[in-house]
Amino acid sequence: MFRTFGFEEFWFILLALRWTIALTAIAFAGGMVGGLVVALARTSALPMLRYPAVALIRVFQGTPLLMQLFLVFFGLNLFGFKIDPWFAAAAAFTLHASAFLGEIWRGCIEAVPRGQFEASWALGLGYKDRNVSVILPQAARIAVAPTVGFLVQLLKGTSLASIIGFIEITRAGQVVNNMTFQPMVVFSVVAAMYFALCWPLSLFAKRMERQFSKALAR
Amino acid sequence: MTADPIVRMVNVEKWFGEFQALRNISLDVHKGEKIVLCGPSGSGKSTLIRCINQLEKIEQGKIRVNGIELTEGKQNVETIRQEVGMVFQQFNLFPHLTVLENCMLAPTKVRKASKADAAATAMRFLERVKIPEQAEKYPAQLSGGQQQRVAIARALCMSPKIMLFDEPTSALDPEMVNEVLDTMTDLAQEGMTMVVVTHEMGFARKVADRVIFMDRGEIVETADPETFFTSPQQERTKTFLGQVMH
Numbered sequence: 001m002f003r004t005f006g007f008e009e010f011w012f013i014l015l016a017l018r019w020t021i022a023l024t025a026i027a028f029a030g031g032m033v034g035g036l037v038v039a040l041a042r043t044s045a046l047p048m049l050r051y052p053a054v055a056l057i058r059v060f061q062g063t064p065l066l067m068q069l070f071l072v073f074f075g076l077n078l079f080g081f082k083i084d085p086w087f088a089a090a091a092a093f094t095l096h097a098s099a100f101l102g103e104i105w106r107g108c109i110e111a112v113p114r115g116q117f118e119a120s121w122a123l124g125l126g127y128k129d130r131n132v133s134v135i136l137p138q139a140a141r142i143a144v145a146p147t148v149g150f151l152v153q154l155l156k157g158t159s160l161a162s163i164i165g166f167i168e169i170t171r172a173g174q175v176v177n178n179m180t181f182q183p184m185v186v187f188s189v190v191a192a193m194y195f196a197l198c199w200p201l202s203l204f205a206k207r208m209e210r211q212f213s214k215a216l217a218r
Numbered sequence: 219m220t221a222d223p224i225v226r227m228v229n230v231e232k233w234f235g236e237f238q239a240l241r242n243i244s245l246d247v248h249k250g251e252k253i254v255l256c257g258p259s260g261s262g263k264s265t266l267i268r269c270i271n272q273l274e275k276i277e278q279g280k281i282r283v284n285g286i287e288l289t290e291g292k293q294n295v296e297t298i299r300q301e302v303g304m305v306f307q308q309f310n311l312f313p314h315l316t317v318l319e320n321c322m323l324a325p326t327k328v329r330k331a332s333k334a335d336a337a338a339t340a341m342r343f344l345e346r347v348k349i350p351e352q353a354e355k356y357p358a359q360l361s362g363g364q365q366q367r368v369a370i371a372r373a374l375c376m377s378p379k380i381m382l383f384d385e386p387t388s389a390l391d392p393e394m395v396n397e398v399l400d401t402m403t404d405l406a407q408e409g410m411t412m413v414v415v416t417h418e419m420g421f422a423r424k425v426a427d428r429v430i431f432m433d434r435g436e437i438v439e440t441a442d443p444e445t446f447f448t449s450p451q452q453e454r455t456k457t458f459l460g461q462v463m464h
């Protein structure tokens with residue numbers, strides 16, 4: 001029979017929040033690693049590294065996240081993997097994050113003044129030392145704000161995983177709505193939970209941005 | 219001179235797309251020699267010295283630095299760069315590192331010096347450029363003249379065989395020009411091999427063994443400072459000197 005929205009229903013959604021957070025965390029962590037590789041390839045002097053990175057970025061920028069999710073979900077099946085929403089969602093969001101962070105960080109690397117590259121070359125620093133000691137630390141300072149901004153997008157984007165049957169808060173909301181038929185209440189609660197996560201992150205990003213422009217003005 | 223030159227450029231040509239920036243440049247720089255490069259804006263002075271450490275690639279000709287052919291692959295390029303110090307117009311210090319760390323970075327990473335050795339060397343050169351007390355500060359906390367002296371110390375910490383300067387005083391407030399020129403003069407007197415792009419004709423007169431005048435990518439005239447300033451041979455040199463000396 002119908003149930004009214006009460007603590008139990010709220011608790012059900014709240015518990016699903018950990019899967020939203022877990023999926024976001026995995027995709028973001030994987031995307032940081034993948035994104036660094038993509039950004040370094042994208043800014044490489046070698047065309048054989050640069051072009052694949054460009055292609056990857058274009059594909060992920062030019063298609064909807066939902067299609068990426070579908071393609072990975074059904075694609076994995078095609079290659080003989082068992083259909084598993086968890087694995088498919090984690091893989092798809094990690095790839096998505098790698099491409100987007102790769103492009104964001106490419107911009108940050110290119111924003112490091114040319115003279116910094118030239119000074120490192122002139123001192124004879126090799127590829128690794130040049131990046132680790134000179135370029136990336138300066139790029140990282142510029143990167144904080146847009147990276148947190150992307151994290152917010154990613155977190156909201158995980159709601160799409162509900163479509164392939166991954167139980168996170170949007171999916172949990174749908175389940176509860178099917179039992180209560182109180183969509184306004186249910187989805188307001190879901191939205192409030194997203195907001196509670198995203199708002200502090202956005203504030204943090206704003207603050208970092210301000211701090212960075214102050215540091216530049218110095 | 220009997221010894222091999224530190225730098226030998228033979229028939230070097232350099233294009234930026236359709237534009238030819240260097241035309242048939244041949245130049246030897248011998249050990250201990252001080253060369254001043256001058257010429258109008260866009261004449262190719264920066265391009266010329268940047269070819270010596272391969273910040274610019276050349277299209278034709280040969281460059282040998284310290285006996286190593288520069289046109290022979292990546293390994294050679296990095297080896298050469300370790301032996302060639304460069305000072306830029308905009309200093310190009312690493313803003314996220316302290317003065318001391320700026321000076322220690324290349325010796326520890328490239329020469330694999332120990333932290334203690336690199337720090338001792340860095341302090342020695344910071345004393346030579348007369349700013350040891352600034353070692354713990356960040357570049358942004360120093361004046362332009364101090365930053366440029368740090369940049370000189372940073373390059374010297376690699377014990378280069380030759381130092382290249384690209385208009386080292388052009389970005390400085392007038393009152394700071396002399397502290398940097400004095401540092402460079404000291405360095406010259408200690409026997410460093412130097413190629414300096416500058417419009418400071420007083421410095422050229424005092425320090426240079428040879429002054430080279432460039433125009434439109436060519437070396438137009440080369441002479442000792444006395445001859446260069448009192449009886450230049452080429453019309454273009456005379457015109458240029460007329461403009462810079464008023």
Ligand SMILES: Nc1ncnc2c1ncn2[C@@H]1O[C@H](COP(=O)(O)OP(=O)(O)OP(=O)(O)O)[C@@H](O)[C@H]1O
Nearest residue numbers: 234235237239257258259260261262263264265266
């Ligand atoms: N990266 C580049 N791409 C295209 N053209 C360039 C590039 N670098 C330099 N040039 C051109 O090559 C010519 C020589 O430049 P260069 O910087 O060597 O001149 P310069 O003698 O150092 O002049 P200045 O006194 O203004 O520093 C100029 O006409 C310049 O516009």
Ligand SMILES: [Mg+2]
Nearest residue numbers: 263264265385
């Ligand atoms: Mg120049």
